[in-house]
Amino acid sequence: MSGRHRRPSPRRAAAAAAAAVAVLAVAAGLRFVFPLLAGAGCGEPVRLDVAAAPEVAAAVQATARDWMRTGTDGARCVSVTVRAAESVDVASAVGREQRAAFGGWGAGGAGVAVPQVWIADSSTWPVRMRAAVPGFTMTDEGRVAVSPVVFAVPEPVARNLGWDGRGIGYQDLTTQLTSSTTLRAGTVEPSRDAVGLSGLLALDAAAASAGPRALDGVLHALATGRSALRANLLQQFPVADDAATVAGALGVAALSERDVVTYNAGSPAVRLSALYPQPAPAALDFPYLILPGVTDEQGTAARALFRALGGATFREQLGRAGLRGPDGVAHGFTAPDGAPDVADPRAMPVPDAAAIVRALAGWSGVVAPARVLAVVDASGSMRDPDGTGGTRMGAVLRAARDGLTLFSDDWQVGLWRFAGARPGHQELVPIGPLAGNRGAVETALAGITAQGGDAGLYRTVLDAYRTVQDGWQAGRVNSVVVLTDGVSAPGDLALPELLTQLRSLKDDARPVQVVLVGVGDRVDRASLDQITRTVGGGVFVARDPARVGDVFLQAISLRVAVAR
Numbered sequence: 001m002s003g004r005h006r007r008p009s010p011r012r013a014a015a016a017a018a019a020a021v022a023v024l025a026v027a028a029g030l031r032f033v034f035p036l037l038a039g040a041g042c043g044e045p046v047r048l049d050v051a052a053a054p055e056v057a058a059a060v061q062a063t064a065r066d067w068m069r070t071g072t073d074g075a076r077c078v079s080v081t082v083r084a085a086e087s088v089d090v091a092s093a094v095g096r097e098q099r100a101a102f103g104g105w106g107a108g109g110a111g112v113a114v115p116q117v118w119i120a121d122s123s124t125w126p127v128r129m130r131a132a133v134p135g136f137t138m139t140d141e142g143r144v145a146v147s148p149v150v151f152a153v154p155e156p157v158a159r160n161l162g163w164d165g166r167g168i169g170y171q172d173l174t175t176q177l178t179s180s181t182t183l184r185a186g187t188v189e190p191s192r193d194a195v196g197l198s199g200l201l202a203l204d205a206a207a208a209s210a211g212p213r214a215l216d217g218v219l220h221a222l223a224t225g226r227s228a229l230r231a232n233l234l235q236q237f238p239v240a241d242d243a244a245t246v247a248g249a250l251g252v253a254a255l256s257e258r259d260v261v262t263y264n265a266g267s268p269a270v271r272l273s274a275l276y277p278q279p280a281p282a283a284l285d286f287p288y289l290i291l292p293g294v295t296d297e298q299g300t301a302a303r304a305l306f307r308a309l310g311g312a313t314f315r316e317q318l319g320r321a322g323l324r325g326p327d328g329v330a331h332g333f334t335a336p337d338g339a340p341d342v343a344d345p346r347a348m349p350v351p352d353a354a355a356i357v358r359a360l361a362g363w364s365g366v367v368a369p370a371r372v373l374a375v376v377d378a379s380g381s382m383r384d385p386d387g388t389g390g391t392r393m394g395a396v397l398r399a400a401r402d403g404l405t406l407f408s409d410d411w412q413v414g415l416w417r418f419a420g421a422r423p424g425h426q427e428l429v430p431i432g433p434l435a436g437n438r439g440a441v442e443t444a445l446a447g448i449t450a451q452g453g454d455a456g457l458y459r460t461v462l463d464a465y466r467t468v469q470d471g472w473q474a475g476r477v478n479s480v481v482v483l484t485d486g487v488s489a490p491g492d493l494a495l496p497e498l499l500t501q502l503r504s505l506k507d508d509a510r511p512v513q514v515v516l517v518g519v520g521d522r523v524d525r526a527s528l529d530q531i532t533r534t535v536g537g538g539v540f541v542a543r544d545p546a547r548v549g550d551v552f553l554q555a556i557s558l559r560v561a562v563a564r
Contacts, residue, residue, distance in 0.1 A: 045079040046297045048305065051115035055258060056145055056286055057084035059317030060119065060309065067308040078301045085112055087120045088192045091129060094291075098133050099529070117302045118289045119144060122194030123350040124282065126289060131353035132554070139290040139299075141306045144314070146324040147256040148343040149198040149281040150274040150336070152263075154238050157183070157251050158273040168275040170206035173252075177203070178217030183251045186225025188233045191360055194284060195230065199254025201351050202281035204359045216408065219366040225250055226367065234263060238270040246270060256284050257343075260336055261322035274336035280348045286326075354550055361553040362406050370477045371412040373431055373468050374400065375460060377484035377519075378417040382450040384485075384520065386545035392519050393450045395545045396483045399517075399552040400445055406556065409435035412476070415444050418460040419451040425460045431471060457484055458493040461531060462501055465512055472510040479513040479537070481555065483548075486523035495527055502534045513537040515555045519545050 052060045064080050089112040097114050118138075120126065126138055151173065153163060161176065161183075176183050190196035200222070207215040227233040236250035255263075260274045288309070290302045308314070315325050319332020328343040351359075382393040407413065414431030428444040429437055464480040472478050514537035516528045521543055528539045542551040 045077055046295075046301045048078055048080045048117060048298055048301050049113070049115040050080060050082045050117040050119065050305070051085040051090050051112075052082055052119040053087055053121035053286060054084045055121060055147070055256075055284070055321060055323060056119055056318070057082060059145075059314055059321055059323075062317045063309055063311070063314040064305060066313050067305065078304075080301075080305065083115065085115075087122065087125050087194060090115065090118050090120065091125055094129060094136070095132075098136060114291065116291060116294045116298050117305070118291055120194075120287055120289060121284050122198070122282070123285050123287045124194050124197055124356060126287065127350060127353050128356060131357070131550075137292055141288040141290065141303060143285040143326045143345060144288050144306075144309050145284075145286040145318050146326060146328045146343055146345055147258040147284040147322075148276065148324075148339070148348070149195055149202075149254055149283055150257050150260060150276055151199070151252055152237075152255040152260050152272045152274055153252045154246055154249070154270045155273050156238075156241070156243075156246050156270065158275070163273070163275055168277050170202070170277055173275075173277065174203060174207050174210065174214060174218055177221040177252075178207075178214055182247060184225055184249070185221045186227065186233055186236060186250050186253045187222045188227050188230045188253075190363055192228070193230060195254055195256050195259070197356065197360075198281040198283070200363060201355060201359050202254075202277070202279075204362065205355075215362070216366070219363060223363075223367045225253070230255070230259065234259070237263075237268070237272065240269050254281065257324075257335065257339065258284075258322040261333060264336075265322075272336075274339065276338055276340060280343070282350050283343060283345050283348045285345045285350075357550055357553045361403070361556040364556050365406040365408055365411070368477050369408070369410050369475070370479060371431060371468065371471070371473050372477075373414045373416065373464050373480050375416045375418060375425065375464050375480065375482045375484075376400065376445075376448055377457070377482070378419040378448055378451050379485070379489070380419075380450060381485050381520075381522070384545075388546045391450070392485055392545045392548075393448070395548045396519060397445055397448060399549040400483065401442070402549055403552055403556055404434075404438070404441060404445075406553075407434055409433065409438070412473075413437070413441055415441055416460070416464065417448050418456060425456075425463060431468075456492040457482075457486065457488040458495060458498040461514065461516075462493060462498055465502060465505060465514065465535065468512050469505060469507070469510055472512065477513060478511065479515060481515045481517065483517045483519065483552070484523075485520045486518045486525075486528065495530065499530060499534050502531070506535050511536060516540070517548065517552055517555050518542065519548050 050060065061082050064082060068080065093112045093114045126140065129136060151168070177185050187199060188196040190200040203218050204215065207218040225236060227236070233253055238246045238249040257274060260272050264271050288306050290299060294302065315331055318325060322333050324330045324343055328345060376396060382391065382396070384392050386392050386395040411434045412431050413434055415429040416425045416427055418425035429440045461480070461482060468478050468480055512535065514532055514535050516532060516537070516539045518525065518528060518539065518541040523541050525539060525541055532539055538555065540551045540555045542548040
């Protein structure tokens with residue numbers, strides 16, 4: 001809402017405040033501690049740290065308190081700490097601990113620790129994390145609550161378009177998003193918010209069947225009204241019910257059913273309708289995750305607490321928060337008109353990692369216009385097989401061609417190849433707008449073949465960094481993307497010298513991101529990590545060359561966090 005300074009109405013303020021209670025609670029450091037209810041036979045208590053999504057944190061508090069008071073199921077010897085924590089912040093904390101570059105969601109909130117139990121808002125989080133760090137194993141005990149993801153529309157807009165909760169279809173929705181000159185769409189940043197991601201995935205699947213132009217139109221429509229936080233998105237809905245205000249405000253956005261219920265409970269000037277399209281987007285399903293590293297006693301206590309969350313106390317608390325029980329049935333609140341009686345999460349399957357990565361890469365291509373120098377390793381080792389009957393080079397070029405289709409014409413892209421320590425690299429296409437050089441990039445990619453010898457990787461990284469920095473442009477993500485098997489040549493620049501020169505070149509006023517995509521089992525990740533820690537960026541490694549396409553898309557998604 002840049003440039004808008006209108007004072008919100010009291011009713012609007014109440015609605016926004018009600019909808020943002022969970023966010024404000026996190027900002028205030030909401031933390032519930034249940035001390036040991038000591039009794040005979042208890043020694044040192046088992047301490048359990050639980051990080052819960054803000055929507056369910058208060059309900060977990062009330063249930064854990066009752067569980068502790070009764071002392072049932074071993075509760076008398078357990079001390080539980082419940083923290084309200086945004087899922088993106090917990091995911092980021094895990095990323096820091098695992099030293100992993102999780103594409104797209106950035107650094108997260110500072111000071112958030114990795115818990116023993118994580119109640120995330122959506123199962124898309126563990127899917128993304130397992131894809132990024134395959135060795136990071138979480139035990140999923142099951143969901144504790146459900147809130148369907150809907151498309152929220154101000155009631156006057158819904159009436160004018162003839163939309164109701166039961167009748168809306170994706171074709172109608174995508175047509176309006178791509179052709180209407182009056183309907184303003186928006187989304188919360190899907191790389192950081194499960195509701196935004198669910199809405200993006202649903203619209204992405206619907207629009208993709210209509211062709212690239214329709215998909216590009218949907219993404220651009222959503223990007224015009226995007227917000228970093230769900231609370232900020234809610235503030236873009238109409239502040240008054242006159243026609244001019246309604247027309248100029250946000251007209252449609254993916255939200256959770258709970259968001260709509262809470263917003264309307266604040267008596268806003270304009271209520272929201274909730275549209276339930278079919279097939280339903282992936283719901284918020286609040287998985288109860290036991291993270292690695294817990295002791296046997298903590299694991300036992302965590303499972304006992306999960307059983308306690310299946311009782312009547314917890315279901316009652318969920319209803320007060322506008323959430324359905326894990327069976328998808330609403331108790332204790334009135335669902336919006338058109339809502340299904342049962343919102344069974346099994347009918348709203350969680351998308352797989354590949355679908356999530358591709359959708360976020362496409363989103364990144366729209367919201368984070370880039371100036372990119374792509375550098376392809378053409379050394380002799382790239383002739384090695386990829387495990388599918390092809391070569392590493394073939395797998396890398398396929399990944400690059402697929403990625404190119406996601407970049408809009410306002411991207412600026414150049415292409416190098418490198419092999420041997422000197423001269424190190426060859427410019428195939430200078431950096432320029434894809435509107436004019438897309439064909440040249442495609443042709444050059446098709447012509448790259450593996451050469452003899454090893455690769456002068458470090459010297460090439462330094463030269464590429466200088467090239468991008470010399471032509472640095474404001475308003476874009478300026479970056480170097482290197483696809484390599486990580487085998488450097490004799491006579492190449494030494495790693496310490498590369499790091500020294502990069503430190504001297506680094507300019508916070510002209511940041512250049514280095515993204516290194518490693519292919520195969522000879523990649524020296526530790527050395528590549530030193531490069532990206534020096535100048536910023538990320539390292540993504542496909543030990544199995546056949547997976548380089550998925551890894552490349554994760555690398556593209558990383559740029560969203562840098563662009564914000």
